[in-house]
Amino acid sequence: MTIEIRNVVFACPGNSPESYDRGARRLASFYADLLEMRIAREDWFVLEDENELDGLNLAFGDGPIDYRPPRWPDPEHPQQMHLDISVLDLDDGEQKALTLGASRLQDRGSYRSYADPDGHPFCLYRDTTTDPTRRTRLGRIERVVIDCFSPRAFARFYAALLDMPTRELDTPERVVIARSDGRLPAVAFQHAQxxxxxxxDPAYPQQVHLDLRVLDPEAARLSAARKLAEDLGAVKLHEGSTHNVYADPAGHPFCI
Structure with missing residues (x-):
């Protein structure tokens, strides 16, 4: 049984169905242009990577009508999750991000942080890979980064759930786990309060959540995947006809 991240789903603002649609479309267009992806569905604005079949998708439009965006680094308006994106050249990547509507938050030398048009932070890193097949685009999602109090404890939950046994980094402040075959994205956990x-509850909204899928959708395997999540410490929040919603040990919702 293989469980993997299918969608990274971003919440968007809006106080009416019309403005909500426009907000989701705007954010989807931003990431589509930044990452050279295409809008494959417009009912909730799913982006697909035409260069990678069955790769990671981004989706937009999830969140309450009175959504409150993140304001990094203000802990009262937390980011909860963000993307680490590799680029061939940081200056070129920054110019494109700013032109599309991002705002720079910090420059740490080896990477730079930005807020997208709705306030979700993301980081650009210089791509150091020597694999020519991975250097075909301006931007590539390398890691999904999840904020939590205890990165090492939290990494154990997702490493077991997603079968990601490799630890590329292991410190008290930040842990990065990866698949043994090297397929992206990796998942990182960083300390935050x-x-x-x-x-x-719209007063404590999720900013980003993960949609997980079982590669073999056979009912028995799907049931086993959901049982595994609960055995590892997830709490079921909602049972639906197509997916169940869970909270991970830090309260982040995810769907299977």
């Missing part, structure tokens, strides 16, 4: 999301 912030009010945890309490889905579906």
């Amino acid at each position: 912030f009010p945890a999301p309490r889905w579906p």
Whole structure:
């Protein structure tokens, strides 16, 4: 049984169905242009990578109508999750991000942090890979980064759930786990203290959540995947006809 991240889903602002749609479309267009992806679905604005079949998708439009965006680094308006994106050249990557509507938050030399048009932070790193097949685009999602209090404890949950046994980095402040075959994205966990999301409470919204999928959708394997999540410490929040919603040990919602 293989469980993997299928969608990274971003919440978007809006106080009416019309403005909500426009907000989701705007954010989807931003990431589509930044990462050279395409909008494959417009009911909730799913981006697909035409260069990678069955690769990681981004989706937009999830969140309450009175959504409150993140304001990094303010812990009262936490980011909860963000993307680490590799680029061939940081200056070129920054110019493109700023032109599309991002705002620079910090420059740490080896990487730079930005806020997208709705306030979600993301980081650009210089791509150091020597594999020519991975250097075909301006930007590539390398890591999904999750904020939590204890990175090492939290990494154990996702390493077991997603079968990601490799630790590329292991410190008290930050842990990075990866698949043994090297397929992206890796998942990172960084220490942070912030009010945890309490889905579906709009006063404590999720900023980003993960949609997980079982590669073999056979009912028995799907049931086993959901049982595994609960055995590892996830709490079921909602049972639906197509997917169940869970909270991980830090309160982040995810779907299987």
